[in-house]
Amino acid sequence: MRVLLIEDDTALGAAIRDQIAADGHSVDWMGRLDEARDALATAAYDLVLLDLMLPDGLGIPFLKALRARGDVTPVIILTALDQVSDRISGLNAGADDYLVKPFDLAELSARIGSVARRYTGNPNPIVTLGPLEIDLAARSVRLNGKPVVLTAREWVLFQAFVQRPGQLLSKSQLEERLYSFDQEIDSNAIEVHVSRLRKKLGAHVIETERGLGYRLGRP
């Protein structure tokens, strides 16, 4: 398994790298976000370990941008900030898991193994929603057993609903999820994507809460 480690603390970074290598995976270790961007653009990784405080920026916007591009590489956040808020914003941004420093290297191994099993092991966890079967790890959806192909944006949007079943999501919340901070969207792009999702997955999949937003339909 190929792992991208983004961590600027040299001592901690080296320790993590060695641990992962000892587990039999290959590691690329970057200390800055721009280096990490280059690495992700040129190579395929099975897992990203992301520190939240890097010398050239924050991890959360980086992760959001990654997800907005449709990248579904599993990401585990490493944070020294033992604050619920950071973990929540991290998970909201699309992280798969998080570890609070200082953490036990054995625990890191366990989490990586879990991800590895999820991604290379045979059975992926499948979420079933009426006629829909969603494999979040494999980024695939089936409607009545037939595979449905979603585009990057559609997947990000759909994922947002599946991760919070039944919860109301306002348009602005969805825009945050789909677009990075600097993008200005003054249109009905969300409506259009919802419409396209309904066309592919069935009209009842996403319900409109007039004046408030959308939520996943109860099957």
Added chain:
Amino acid sequence: MRVLLIEDDTALGAAIRDQIAADGHSVDWMGRLDEARDALATAAYDLVLLDLMLPDGLGIPFLKALRARGDVTPVIILTALDQVSDRISGLNAGADDYLVKPFDLAELSARIGSVARRYTGNPNPIVTLGPLEIDLAARSVRLNGKPVVLTAREWVLFQAFVQRPGQLLSKSQLEERLYSFDQEIDSNAIEVHVSRLRKKLGAHVIETERGLGYRLGRP
């Protein structure tokens, strides 16, 4: 849930306070940071709503100081500054979520409910009234187990009754609740909405006190 609202705009503050109260939470409303500091020192809150521009200082340093003291009370930022830097620094300072003014009060409710759910880890508290199950935070009602869809106005009206079970509410009180002060309503709109509510939720839900107003029926 106890909410601390820190907002110096009197009109907006009052509107937010009323909305939170309508959701069944208790609110303390402060217009200045030093007042808020005192409030936080003397009482325990489950949520803080923080405006970023207060007359005696900025919200971000206030939030940072809060977190530095180890306080993990969830904080939602209210800001008129729709700027990348403010939002990022807000989240980085330890905010859990933010809302850009002007925002819909219903959206505020939804986010508060979301925060409440995340932190308690439990589903929302359900108010049971005979055959009715009301989830104020999720804005949902069930009649004999079957979900009933209420429109925006219907919900606001129903909420007013559920919040004060058994209490008499005059038409003018309800009009105040449904409409902003500048709106002129010279009709039987309240009667019509009551009628529609009874149709959806059962005739006995709301009782008429002829010449005085309405009250929630005893099941």
Added chain:
DNA sequence: CGCAAACTGACCGCCACCTGACAGGCGCCG
């Protein structure tokens, strides 16, 4: 019995939302 208050079915204008069409952009492939 008479009157006022309340009820409710119907109507209609407005606005949030939907959706088909289109074009710019980007990657891919020959």
Added chain:
DNA sequence: CGGCGCCTGTCAGGTGGCGGTCAGTTTGCG
């Protein structure tokens, strides 16, 4: 490097639900 196809934001026209108004009827009280 040029052409092609897919993705996705924008726009405009359509529509359907929401909610205020009205009118005819019913209810309750003196």
